[in-house]
Amino acid sequence: MEESIKTISYTRGTDIGSILRSGSRRQEENAERSSMEIVEQIREGGDEMVLSCLRKFDNFECTADRLLVNEQEYAQAEKQISPELAEAIEIAISNVRKFHQAQQVPDIEVETMPGVTCRQKSVPIEKVGLYIPGGTAPLFSTVIMLAVPAKIAGCRTIIMCSPVNKNGVIAPEVLYCAKRCGVDKVYKIGGAAAIGAMAFGTEHVEKVYKIFGPGNSYVTAAKQYVSKAVCAIDMPAGPSEVMILADESANPEFVAADFISQLEHGPESQAVLVTTSRKMAEKVAELFTEQTAELGRKGYILESAKNSKIVLVGEKNDLTTVANAYAPEHLIISTENADELAETIVNAGSIFIGNYTPESAGDYASGTNHTLPTGGWALSYSGVNLGSFTKRITLQKITREGLTSLAPAIERMASAEGLDGHRNAAAIRVKEINGNK
Amino acid sequence: MEESIKTISYTRGTDIGSILRSGSRRQEENAERSSMEIVEQIREGGDEMVLSCLRKFDNFECTADRLLVNEQEYAQAEKQISPELAEAIEIAISNVRKFHQAQQVPDIEVETMPGVTCRQKSVPIEKVGLYIPGGTAPLFSTVIMLAVPAKIAGCRTIIMCSPVNKNGVIAPEVLYCAKRCGVDKVYKIGGAAAIGAMAFGTEHVEKVYKIFGPGNSYVTAAKQYVSKAVCAIDMPAGPSEVMILADESANPEFVAADFISQLEHGPESQAVLVTTSRKMAEKVAELFTEQTAELGRKGYILESAKNSKIVLVGEKNDLTTVANAYAPEHLIISTENADELAETIVNAGSIFIGNYTPESAGDYASGTNHTLPTGGWALSYSGVNLGSFTKRITLQKITREGLTSLAPAIERMASAEGLDGHRNAAAIRVKEINGNK
Numbered sequence: 001m002e003e004s005i006k007t008i009s010y011t012r013g014t015d016i017g018s019i020l021r022s023g024s025r026r027q028e029e030n031a032e033r034s035s036m037e038i039v040e041q042i043r044e045g046g047d048e049m050v051l052s053c054l055r056k057f058d059n060f061e062c063t064a065d066r067l068l069v070n071e072q073e074y075a076q077a078e079k080q081i082s083p084e085l086a087e088a089i090e091i092a093i094s095n096v097r098k099f100h101q102a103q104q105v106p107d108i109e110v111e112t113m114p115g116v117t118c119r120q121k122s123v124p125i126e127k128v129g130l131y132i133p134g135g136t137a138p139l140f141s142t143v144i145m146l147a148v149p150a151k152i153a154g155c156r157t158i159i160m161c162s163p164v165n166k167n168g169v170i171a172p173e174v175l176y177c178a179k180r181c182g183v184d185k186v187y188k189i190g191g192a193a194a195i196g197a198m199a200f201g202t203e204h205v206e207k208v209y210k211i212f213g214p215g216n217s218y219v220t221a222a223k224q225y226v227s228k229a230v231c232a233i234d235m236p237a238g239p240s241e242v243m244i245l246a247d248e249s250a251n252p253e254f255v256a257a258d259f260i261s262q263l264e265h266g267p268e269s270q271a272v273l274v275t276t277s278r279k280m281a282e283k284v285a286e287l288f289t290e291q292t293a294e295l296g297r298k299g300y301i302l303e304s305a306k307n308s309k310i311v312l313v314g315e316k317n318d319l320t321t322v323a324n325a326y327a328p329e330h331l332i333i334s335t336e337n338a339d340e341l342a343e344t345i346v347n348a349g350s351i352f353i354g355n356y357t358p359e360s361a362g363d364y365a366s367g368t369n370h371t372l373p374t375g376g377w378a379l380s381y382s383g384v385n386l387g388s389f390t391k392r393i394t395l396q397k398i399t400r401e402g403l404t405s406l407a408p409a410i411e412r413m414a415s416a417e418g419l420d421g422h423r424n425a426a427a428i429r430v431k432e433i434n435g436n437k
Numbered sequence: 438m439e440e441s442i443k444t445i446s447y448t449r450g451t452d453i454g455s456i457l458r459s460g461s462r463r464q465e466e467n468a469e470r471s472s473m474e475i476v477e478q479i480r481e482g483g484d485e486m487v488l489s490c491l492r493k494f495d496n497f498e499c500t501a502d503r504l505l506v507n508e509q510e511y512a513q514a515e516k517q518i519s520p521e522l523a524e525a526i527e528i529a530i531s532n533v534r535k536f537h538q539a540q541q542v543p544d545i546e547v548e549t550m551p552g553v554t555c556r557q558k559s560v561p562i563e564k565v566g567l568y569i570p571g572g573t574a575p576l577f578s579t580v581i582m583l584a585v586p587a588k589i590a591g592c593r594t595i596i597m598c599s600p601v602n603k604n605g606v607i608a609p610e611v612l613y614c615a616k617r618c619g620v621d622k623v624y625k626i627g628g629a630a631a632i633g634a635m636a637f638g639t640e641h642v643e644k645v646y647k648i649f650g651p652g653n654s655y656v657t658a659a660k661q662y663v664s665k666a667v668c669a670i671d672m673p674a675g676p677s678e679v680m681i682l683a684d685e686s687a688n689p690e691f692v693a694a695d696f697i698s699q700l701e702h703g704p705e706s707q708a709v710l711v712t713t714s715r716k717m718a719e720k721v722a723e724l725f726t727e728q729t730a731e732l733g734r735k736g737y738i739l740e741s742a743k744n745s746k747i748v749l750v751g752e753k754n755d756l757t758t759v760a761n762a763y764a765p766e767h768l769i770i771s772t773e774n775a776d777e778l779a780e781t782i783v784n785a786g787s788i789f790i791g792n793y794t795p796e797s798a799g800d801y802a803s804g805t806n807h808t809l810p811t812g813g814w815a816l817s818y819s820g821v822n823l824g825s826f827t828k829r830i831t832l833q834k835i836t837r838e839g840l841t842s843l844a845p846a847i848e849r850m851a852s853a854e855g856l857d858g859h860r861n862a863a864a865i866r867v868k869e870i871n872g873n874k
Contacts, residue, residue: 085853088846095549102547103557110539112532112804120540123783125817137855173853209816228661228673232817236665257865261858296857342832346560353834356870358847358862361835365846367549368831379646380562380669382829392819394805395779397790398798409525409802410795416522416610418574420733421698425795428694433793 004289005259007281007310010274010318017325020272020309021376035192035221042196047203053193060164062188064204069170069186074179077172089177092144092365099367100149103386115402119395124154125232127206128389129198130183131213131223134163134190138171139214145369145384146212147181153389158183159206161198163190191215192222199226210234212371212384234384238375239268242359243328243348245319245341246284248277250334251355255280256287258332258359259308260301267303274311274322281310320344327378330359349378400433441726442696444718444747447711447755454762457709457746458813472629472658479633484640490630497601499625501641506607506623511616514609526614529581529802536804537586540823552839556832561591562669564643565826566635567620568650568660571600571627575608576651582806582821583649584618590826595620596643598635600627628652629659636663647671649808649821671821675812676705679796680765680785682756682778683721685714687771688792692717693724695769695796696745697738704740711748711759718747757781764815767796786815837870 010016041049047064054060081089107121130146132139143160150158160183162170170188178186187205189197195215201207210232211223220237227233242262246255255273262271275281292301311322319341323331327347335341338353345351349372352359362368371384382388398406407426414423447453478486484501491497518526544558567583569576580597587595597620599607607625615623624642626634632652638644647669648660657674664670679699683692692710699708712718729738748759756778760768764784772778775790782788786809789796799805808821819825835843844863851860 085849088849091550091843091846092850095553095555098549099547099555099557102545105542108539110536110804112535113528116532116798116803118532118536118804120536120822126783139854141850141854224665232814251869253865253869254862257858257862261856261862264856264858291861295861296855301858339834345830346563348830351830351832353832356837356840356866357833357835358840358866360847360851360856360859360862361553361840361843362831362833363847363859364850365843366553366833366835367547367555368833377669378828380828383831385557385829385831387824387829391815391817392822392824393782393785393788394799394820394822395788395790396794396799396803396805397776398794398803400793403793403795403798406528406798406802409528410797410800412522412525413529413578413801414797417576417578418733419698419701419797421694421701421738422797422800424728424732425691425694425698425797428690429793429795432688432690 004285005305005308005310007285007312010311010313010322012318015325016311016322017327017376020326031217032221035218036225038192039196039199039222039225042193042202043200050189050193050197050202053191054189057193058163058190060168060188067187067189067204069175069188073169074175077175078179080172081176085173088365089144089180092141093148093181095365095367096144096148097152100152100386105387113402113405115399116406117397120392121395122390123393124156124390125210126155127157127208128155129208129211130158130160131194131211131215131219132160132162132174133215133219134165134171138174140171140173140177141364141370142213143174143177143183144181145371147178147183149369149384149386150389151182153386155389157206157208159185159187159198159208161187161189161194164188192218195219195222195226199231212388214371234371234388235373235381236375236377239270240265241270241328241374242330242332243272243274243323243326244332245323245335246273246275246277246280247316247335248280249336250280252280252283252287254355254358255334256284256291259284259288260291260295261358261360262330263301263304263308264295264297265300267300268307269304271308272311272326272328274313274319276313276316276319278312281312285310323348327376329372329374329378332357332359347378349373349383403429404433441722442742442745442747444722444749447748447750447759449755452762453748453759454764454813457763468654469658472655473662475629476633476636476659476662479630479639480637487626487630487634487639490628491626494630495600495627497605497625504624504626504641506612506625510606511612514612517609518613522610525802526581526617529578530585530618532802532804533581533585533806534589537589537823542824550839550842552836553843554834557829558832559827560830561593561827562647563592564594564645565592566645566648567595567597568631568648568652568656569597569599569611570652570656571602571608575611577608577610577614578801578807579650580611580614580620581618582808584615584620586806586821586823587826588619590823592826594643594645596622596624596635596645598624598626598631601625629655632656632659632663636668649825651808671808671825672810672818673812673814676707677702678707678765678811679767679769680709680711680760680763681769682760682772683710683712683714683717684753684772685717686773687717689717689720689724691792691795692771693721693728696721696725697728697732698795698797699767700738700741700745701732701734702737704737705744706741708745709748709763709765711750711756713750713753713756715749718749722747760785764813766809766811766815769794769796784815786810786820840866841870
């Protein structure tokens with residue numbers, strides 16, 4: 001049998017992270033320039049320019065007052081959701097809600113010195129915007145992953161943009177989830193135009209302070225552009241990826257299925273199997289061909305398989321080393337003592353432990369978020385979580401006595417930094433306190 | 438007396454945030470282009486290019502093996518710190534440590550359904566880089582604000598870059614604090630070159646995953662550039678600012694001192710006093726001139742005063758409205774019931790409550806962090822805190838029984854999204870479970 005997935009051997013000391021990522025494509029400069037232009041046009045031209053973009057890029061004729069999805073359209077969408085799917089969506093919402101509700105962080109208060117009280121409290125970001133791509137598959141699960149935590153955080157305004165499909169409507173599953181999760185307003189706007197409209201606001205689209213959600217290279221470029229000057233974004237986005245750590249205890253059927261499920265996302269996805277077992281490597285490669293034959297998105301799978309690899313390692317410790325160097329978005333651990341191995345991982349978006357924990361559980365319904373750092377960004381970024389929708393504000397209150405104790409430190413440090421005005425702001429108060437004694 | 442600070446009246450419904458910020462300058466495109474070029478040159482040329490930048494921009498001749506500060510240089514620096522300053526620094530470190538230690542967030546574990554266990558745990562970002570500007574005032578307090586939480590978080594590698602002064606050394610206070618706070622390595626590199634070296638690594642400078650710290654427009658542009666493709670950054674940085682909310686209960690001497698202390702940072706700083714009391718407005722404007730006359734950095738203060746304003750509002754509620762619209766980096770509240778007013782603030786970096794809580798307390802020594810969002814970014818960003826040095830990784834483990842319950846939801850949602858491979862990853866396991874029964 002010809003080799004279906006390229007297999008390489010890991011040599012200790014090599015930069016395996018870079019080796020594995022070397023095949024992945026960079027965002028085109030084209031997308032960057034074009035998205036910047038669209039965003040700037042929308043900043044200037046508002047709704048009129050949004051409509052012009054929709055006409056040009058989505059072949060969608062619309063008027064400004066029809067951009068906002070109305071009650072009738074929601075009702076229409078709801079009718080198309082089967083009871084079975086509605087039930088599945090309820091389970092997903094319930095689990096995502098439970099897990100994100102548990103992420104609430106208590107406010108803290110510390111008296112660092114007598115009379116010097118410092119606090120830190122959480123407040124929701126007032127206005128957030130969610131972007132849900134259209135395209136071949138309507139990613140309604142992402143609506144749940146973004147809107148549920150936004151609602152728990154208490155964001156006052158939650159808006160959403162999504163492109164219409166070829167029938168001129170947003171996918172009914174997307175609208176249904178938006179309504180069900182408490183999104184305030186949904187607009188029929190796609191691509192860089194949507195990002196520009198949410199970042200700067202238009203006559204009909206409310207300006208937001210942070211934008212969340214995946215998208216193609218134009219959407220990603222537009223998000224990066226607005227994030228420089230006006231509006232925060234969730235994270236740098238890129239093609240999805242999975243790494244699977246497996247020893248001989250893994251089930252090769254499951255490993256192959258997880259490997260493949262990653263690749264069906266698109267032609268730039270990447271899957272990497274890292275294994276101590278040559279037998280496992282061979283078996284998975286064989287099953288890859290078998291299982292793929294039966295799947296609908298075979299074209300994407302075969303294309304992104306070119307980007308994917310099997311890495312043979314010498315011993316179990318190497319599994320940790322390779323995973324931490326690659327910093328995968330998703331990490332599946334199918335080994336003996338998988339729990340112990342999981343504790344050694346410091347660079348990953350989300351970890352799936354054991355043979356019965358497929359990545360698709362976390363993608364949809366177990367409760368964890370599926371908006372995760374890709375492309376090695378797991379070195380520094382967390383996935384979207386409740387904290388992504390909140391800010392931590394610090395507060396302090398100092399008493400006369402507290403300031404009297406603290407002022408000498410403030411004054412000496414300010415003087416050493418050459419900032420007399422800073423020193424004076426403490427000194428002038430101490431003088432008054434002493435004068436009042 | 439001629440008017441020293443421009444006074445305006447607030448009209449409800451106007452976009453006061455934009456009005457107040459209209460005078461503030463934008464980052465020059467020049468800086469953006471030039472920083473990008475420097476960063477790319479360092480990415481290619483490594484140490485040699487770093488040395489060439491130091492020669493060109495800092496007039497500093499150095500060799501690659503002398504970039505790293507050595508023990509002798511630390512010892513030299515320590516000798517120059519007076520016992521009084523050392524004592525002040527200890528107080529600051531102790532308070533900052535206490536407040537940031539209290540920010541530790543517990544790991545969580547939730548069984549969202551029987552057999553479906555989701556966890557979220559904190560892990561430190563492995564490698565972080567701190568940038569400390571040189572210039573007229575050596576900002577050693579920023580070393581404390583960045584290194585102390587990095588150490589508490591458990592970052593494995595903490596490096597720092599700072600430019601040398603005209604004597605060819607880094608300010609002794611900066612080196613002293615770096616050593617005292619546990620920074621692993623300090624390099625004599627300034628400007629965009631430092632950002633490039635830390636983001637991409639060179640022969641002598643270790644690559645890091647996240648860069649923190651303030652800087653001029655070149656440093657800021659370099660940070661934004663590397664943040665697109667390789668290395669996270671703390672936040673978009675800009676000129677510092679303060680807003681003071683005051684009623685007739687405030688002490689105008691203190692208000693004027695706080696107002697001025699902000700302006701001495703540089704010519705682009707901004708201070709805004711918002712008050713219900715015309716008398717307070719007039720008195721502060723008068724004291725501004727008086728107090729400024731005695732200060733060393735008068736030039737900066739008078740320059741940035743042009744950017745600054747006093748806003749007269751009709752009633753107390755307007756104080757909240759104006760503050761939340763402006764989203765100040767620092768917010769001082771000197772009013773009756775200041776605590777209550779503080780609770781109504783949702784957009785601010787750090788809040789200082791009452792007449793005896795000058796901003797300079799938080800700038801140096803009370804315990805809160807002074808690296809805060811400026812330019813309106815407090816709408817969406819928190820200041821640097823312990824969480825800035827950590828990631829939250831999610832984990833999940835599902836039992837056979839758990840997957841049996843959850844699989845129908847996964848399979849239905851995957852099918853509705855057209856992702857058969859995702860469905861199959863659950864289905865193939867359920868089939869095996871049922872076969873084993």
